[in-house]
Amino acid sequence: MREIDKQSIFWYGLHNLVQENAQLKYYITTQKELIYNLYPVVYLGVIQYSLYRGIVLTEIPLEDSNLYTDYILERYDEIYKIRYRFVKEKPKKANLKDEETYELCKEIISNLLLPYINEYCFRSYDMWKNLSQAYIRECVINYEYDINHKSDDGRIKTSLLYPFVFTLSLIVVQEKQGLYQRVEKCYQKEVLLRKFNSGREWREKELDYLNETYELIQNDEEWLLFLSNFSSSKWDNFDMKERFKALFQLAKLTTILMKDEISAVTMLDDGEELFDQVKNYLPLFIYHDKILNEKNELKRDIKKSQIKILSPFANQNINIEVLIPYIISKKDRFVEYSQESLFKTSEIIYTVLAKLRLVLLIHEYLPNLIDSRIYPNKKLYVEVLNLFEEIKEGKFKRKLDVENLLESDFLISEDEINEIIENEYTNIDDFYNKACFYKVGRIMSLLLGVENTTAKKMNYDLSELFKNIIIILGPHPLDHTVQTTETLKKLYSSFELMCNDYEKLMNKDITKSKQYISNLELPLKLLRWKK
16 A cells, blocks of 8 residues: 555544544554555445435435445445556455455445545535536546446446436536537537447337437427527526426437447436436536526525535545544644635646546547547647647547546655655756656646636635645645645745746756646746736
């Protein structure tokens, strides 16, 4: 197990849950690797269990803990497989064939991990009102597969929710301006007809299911009438159920676009089953413009709602609900910070990583669509963020898979911080590749490049963004404090000197400076914003 994983905020959250239970405390101390590696599989297992039962989760009932646990353990290999299907360095699997290990896992899941999910992963509307776009995007990743159903060829089917949430993200449903134009561009008649009539053979059930949709595409008058549902004159006046119905029909078109990438279309019937499973998400997913006031506050009835939904983010290594109590427990040893600014930064991190993961995923299905979105921002995605390479004019190739862009990649260890503060800054060559600064520069570039409101939310202050990143992604040991005023001051001073050296290098040797562009160009721009 990596030392950096032992310093995750995850452990503070677990300790908080078991203050009076010596046995569970002992497990947290002695079984760190098992617990840490089990958690992502358990989290996805909870989602798969909800698909298995066809239920809407607002919490995990204590009386059902054993049902969840047994389900997850019985399907551990399948859940692990889809969780890490493209991850190059997979975490160690639990040996469930060993009876002692099996019983240990059963106790850990029932008494530690499910309670953690219950405590820290179910959110009220007010808690995630600023994360609704990120939630949609992350739902696409979580609900891609349903291990409970297999197609005729033995491949795992896509889930009932997948085409729907994919559609919401594809058309950027929450941005009303330009919605009609985006729908028109994403769902072109010629492309849909070509996809429908080429590629793999449709199964008989699929043809029966999509027959009406196919007829809709072929009929010019009906097609234009359908598209008009997304015009501002209609969309603005639709209630939530009417919006859902229009999007439901659009999701059926999405299955045609995905024809060759999925083994079998999951039947959505008349949409009622789907509606029941997503209804708690819908107010902020598709109706947010009607329930937020001009101050971006929830209207009273929604704000007072007792409904909680399961966050699509696992909240293992980034969890503001655990981080704030951790900081409070450190008292005046911890550096001064703005809680509001810290919340904003954690939301930006989730938003940006979810957006980029989805861009990578959609590129797999609809490369031409994503290529057209990347092209106007080619410098950002190719040169600065280094996520794609241009293989020919306007055509791009992914440089990594969706599962290989995780928040855990940016966690900063205490040793990495000490490597900076124990040495006086010398020059850019010596410090650029030091792990702490490399990760800080990388995540800063992602946050500033992908989310255009980041600089404003940080009051155009590089030091504020730097501090928040060290607080959120830095180490969180239980027995001492790393993020002190002295440490942050020394770290930031060296990082600023490195940015200054980069600026000098750009003026002196533009060719050499390009090797630092991915991590320093955008931080330097923010540093110079007010000058």
